[in-house]
Amino acid sequence: MKFPTSLLSLTRFLLLLLLPFFSSAWLDVSVATNTQPQYHDLLHCLCSQEDAICNLIYTAQNSTAYASVLQFSIRNPRFSNNNASSSSSRTKPIAIVTPTTIPQVQSTVLCSRKHGLHLRVRSGGHDFEGASYASLSSPFLLLDLVNLRNVTVDVPSKSAWAQSGAVLAEVYHSIASASRTLAFPAGLCPTVGLGGHISGGGYGTTLRKFGMAADNIRDALLVDADGRVLDRAAMGEGVFWAIRGGGGNTYGIVVSWKLKLVRVPLRLSAFTVSRTASSDAEMTKLVDRYQRVTDKLPDDLMILVMIGAVDQGNSTKQVMYLGGKERLLRVMNESFPELGLKEEDCKEMSWIESVLHFANYPSNSTYDVLLKSRTDSPISFAKLKAKSDYVGTPLPESALQGIWSRVHQVEAGAALLHLIPHGGMMSRISDSSTPYPYRAGTVYKIQYYVAWSGEQKEVEERHLGWIRKLHEFLTPFVSKNPRGAYANSRDLDLGMNDPTGETSYEQARVWGEQYFKHNFERLARVKAAIDPSNFFRNEQSVPPLSM
Ligand code: FDA
Numbered sequence: 001m002k003f004p005t006s007l008l009s010l011t012r013f014l015l016l017l018l019l020p021f022f023s024s025a026w027l028d029v030s031v032a033t034n035t036q037p038q039y040h041d042l043l044h045c046l047c048s049q050e051d052a053i054c055n056l057i058y059t060a061q062n063s064t065a066y067a068s069v070l071q072f073s074i075r076n077p078r079f080s081n082n083n084a085s086s087s088s089s090r091t092k093p094i095a096i097v098t099p100t101t102i103p104q105v106q107s108t109v110l111c112s113r114k115h116g117l118h119l120r121v122r123s124g125g126h127d128f129e130g131a132s133y134a135s136l137s138s139p140f141l142l143l144d145l146v147n148l149r150n151v152t153v154d155v156p157s158k159s160a161w162a163q164s165g166a167v168l169a170e171v172y173h174s175i176a177s178a179s180r181t182l183a184f185p186a187g188l189c190p191t192v193g194l195g196g197h198i199s200g201g202g203y204g205t206t207l208r209k210f211g212m213a214a215d216n217i218r219d220a221l222l223v224d225a226d227g228r229v230l231d232r233a234a235m236g237e238g239v240f241w242a243i244r245g246g247g248g249n250t251y252g253i254v255v256s257w258k259l260k261l262v263r264v265p266l267r268l269s270a271f272t273v274s275r276t277a278s279s280d281a282e283m284t285k286l287v288d289r290y291q292r293v294t295d296k297l298p299d300d301l302m303i304l305v306m307i308g309a310v311d312q313g314n315s316t317k318q319v320m321y322l323g324g325k326e327r328l329l330r331v332m333n334e335s336f337p338e339l340g341l342k343e344e345d346c347k348e349m350s351w352i353e354s355v356l357h358f359a360n361y362p363s364n365s366t367y368d369v370l371l372k373s374r375t376d377s378p379i380s381f382a383k384l385k386a387k388s389d390y391v392g393t394p395l396p397e398s399a400l401q402g403i404w405s406r407v408h409q410v411e412a413g414a415a416l417l418h419l420i421p422h423g424g425m426m427s428r429i430s431d432s433s434t435p436y437p438y439r440a441g442t443v444y445k446i447q448y449y450v451a452w453s454g455e456q457k458e459v460e461e462r463h464l465g466w467i468r469k470l471h472e473f474l475t476p477f478v479s480k481n482p483r484g485a486y487a488n489s490r491d492l493d494l495g496m497n498d499p500t501g502e503t504s505y506e507q508a509r510v511w512g513e514q515y516f517k518h519n520f521e522r523l524a525r526v527k528a529a530i531d532p533s534n535f536f537r538n539e540q541s542v543p544p545l546s547m
Contacts, residue, residue, distance in 0.1 A: 038115045039094055042141065045111035046097065053104045056147075059095040069096050070133065072374075073125030073146060075191065078383040078460070079134040090134035093120070093142035100147045102221070102229060102255050109253065110227040112141050113535055118501075119143060120538060121253045123164045124193020128386040129490045131538045132196065132249070136492075137499030145195055148255060153178040158261045159218060160184070164195030164254050169359075169373035175261060176352035176367055182261040183351045186213040190359045190373045198257055199248035200488030201436045203445075205270070205320035205358060208424030209299045210262045214244035214434050219258035222251065225535040229255070235530070242526040246435035246516065247487050250523075250541040251530050269321040269328050270354035271347040273339070280404045284397055287419075289338045291394040295423025295443045297335055301328070305419040307407065318358060324348060382414070382451040385464055387471050387491050389446040390438050390484035399477040406473065411466035418447040437517035438484055446478070447489060468493065487515040496539045505545045512542060521545065 047054040058066040070092065074080045079090055094117075099105045112119040118140040122132035133142055145165030151174035153160040162171050169190030175182055185206040187197055202213030210216060219232040220243060230252075232240045242251050277283035287305070294303055300322040308316065317339070321328045325346035332341045349357065352367045360378040361369055369376075395403075407415060427440040438445065450467040452459055471493075475483070485494060495511035497503035505524050512520040524545035527534075532544050 038117055042111055042115045042117055043095070045114060046107060049104075049107040049111070053097060053099060053107065056098045056100065056104070057095055058098070066096065069098065069144065069146075070142070073122055073144065073193070074130070074133060075124070075126040075381050076128060076130055076384050077381060078385075079130030090130065090136055091139060092134060094139050096142045096144050098144045098147050102148075102223070105143065105145075105148075105223050105253060105255055106227040106229065108141070108143050109223055109225065112143075113225060113227075117141050119536070121145065121195065121249055122193075123195025124167050124191060124197070126189070126192050127196060127248075127490055128384065129492050129539065131490060131540070136496070136539055137501070143253065145193075145253075145255070151175075153182075153261070155179050155182065158182060158263070160259045160261060161256055162194055162259055163256050164193065166194050167373060168192050168194065168197065169355075169370035169377075171259070172352060172355050173367060173370040176350075176355075179261075180350055180352070181263055181266060183264045184213070184259050184261055185210040185216055188358045190355070190370060191377055194257060195254060196248045197488065199243060199245070199250075199254065200490075201245045201434075201486065202488065203420060205302050205304070205318070205354065206262070206264070206322065208297075208302045208421060208426060209322055211425045211429050212245070212434075212436060214436060215429055216260040216262065217244050217257055218260050220244075220254050221256040222254050224252040225531045225533065238522075238526045239530050242435060242523050242530075244434045245487065246519070246523045246526070247540065247542055249536050249538045250527060252536060264351045265322055266350060267348045268323060268351060268354060269319065269325050269346050269348055270357050271345060272316055272318050272357075273341065273345045274316045275339070280401060283404060284400045286338055287400055288394065288397065289336060290419070291391065291443060293335045294419070294421035295427070297421075297423070298331060299424035301331060302421060303336075304421070305417075307403075307417040307419070308415075319346075320354060320358075382453060383460070384449060384451050385467050386489045387448040387467055387493070388484075388486040388489040389448075389471070389474060389478040391443050391446060391478055392441050394443065395474075395477050399474060402473055403470070406466070406470050409466065411462050412450065413463055413466075414451045415466070416449045416451075418449070420445040420447065431517070432519055432522075435516050435519045435523055436487070437519055438479075438486075442479075442484075445486060446474075447486070482513045482517065484517075485511075485514040490540060492539055494540075497537065497541065497543065501534050501537050503543045505543055508540075508543050511540060515540075 058069045060066045097108050118138045120132055120140050121143045123145050125132055148163040149166035149170055151162040151166050151171055153174050155178050168186055185204055186202045187204045198213050222230045222235050239251055243254055302320045304318040306316045325348055328346055356365050421444045422442040429439050431437040431439045448467055450463045452463045494514055523542045527542045528544035528546045534544055
């Protein structure tokens, strides 16, 4: 990946961050030995079920398709290539099961539990630390929901049932096919899977108007550790609360979600404007103004800032306004004149066209391209490390200057900072309404990304070192006690469960309270009620707290 040196390069940089890796069919499969009796017993158990799933099981030994099935939904190539880096040494699944029915999911859970084999579930495979398909601990079976992606929209009730294996593009396509004025408030990246996304919160361009994806769920179907299928009434309000943002692979496998659809206008304004500052001081002025107004703008307006690594401070602002451009221009000129927004910057379109715009599809694309997003998408991936922070008080000038100087460092490579505004509806939802606690008082969230190519361990360490130092530098300026982090931006630097699965509640609080604040304790109690044996777990799943 080249270091961008101009505004044009910046735009290209954004696309490069998402380069396709489908071409790399070759895969390092550091599979745990599967000569263990538990492995054969497991296959026997699965194949002897009434609803036989023998044909949907892939192992490195018996299937040439194993590598391509595993690779298909790996969205951070850091955990797939045979390189010398530390990341590639994680354990891959001993087998992959791709159920086509819910009873097959139940059978997989029961067989896996019966034979003492750890289980992980994958929907879209966007976990930043690869937790859905690469483990730092025990051998495991991967339950891949790639075949469970049906979406049924009911316009009169403004709702949809969507299976977890659907990616956002498929959900958005189904909704747009049924209605041009209904939408679902979820993420910008079309290939993100519904299962992991809602399990960790899920924000997108209408966050300030409608809240997060997890705030807009009416019901769900969960397969628990006993293989039961539970709807909202059967699982109870505690579990229903926990699965909406309290972390994936923890309470069970959510196979389906009932989405609450929201009303959007036929035409809205959605566009991207780029600004190249002539100096760091000018950049500071622009971002300083942004952070003083962004959470106070009308709920209909969301300005997501992307700051790229260039020789002069550059930023791109993605603007989504649920209304026409005349009013938008009035609002912007009053609140944020420093941006210098002009009428020609503002583009009007439908909600589904805005989905295509923010996903970087060519402007003449029809929304049917969304159906090909898994294999033919403008969104693609480089090796990536992400971190997050929450800002409650605008960063002082010294902090902004410190960011610019670090972004200019060679070690930054292809680095990017996203500023995601809160306020609006986000500040009216209580901080314990779902596990996501960053509501009133949060001005914006920072997402830090560093991306790189290259196989050498030193290259990876250089970029990891850079993002860790930037995060450390910002410590005095961001949320504290605990310092906040976004559960969907998984960051194993914050702490990890013991590989044996025996992590104590006290140990897990270190990172758990960063993601969930005061909600962490309730999540641990819900976990104790629904999965006391900690069958569903990963490096950062919530451990059970009994009493
Ligand atoms: P994946 O399949 O890797 O699952 C993530 C976690 O959830 C894993 O622990 C997994 O085991 C668990 N899980 C998956 N399916 C489950 C199920 N059915 N039941 C229970 N647990 C399950 N976020 C955001 O809020 N807004 C955005 O715009 C974006 N954009 C974005 C772009 C790109 C390129 C990336 C890589 C990531 C994002 N994200 C994001 C973050 C994204 O929301 C987060 O990584 C999600 O957890 C991904 O969900 P997937 O199903 O794709 O991942």
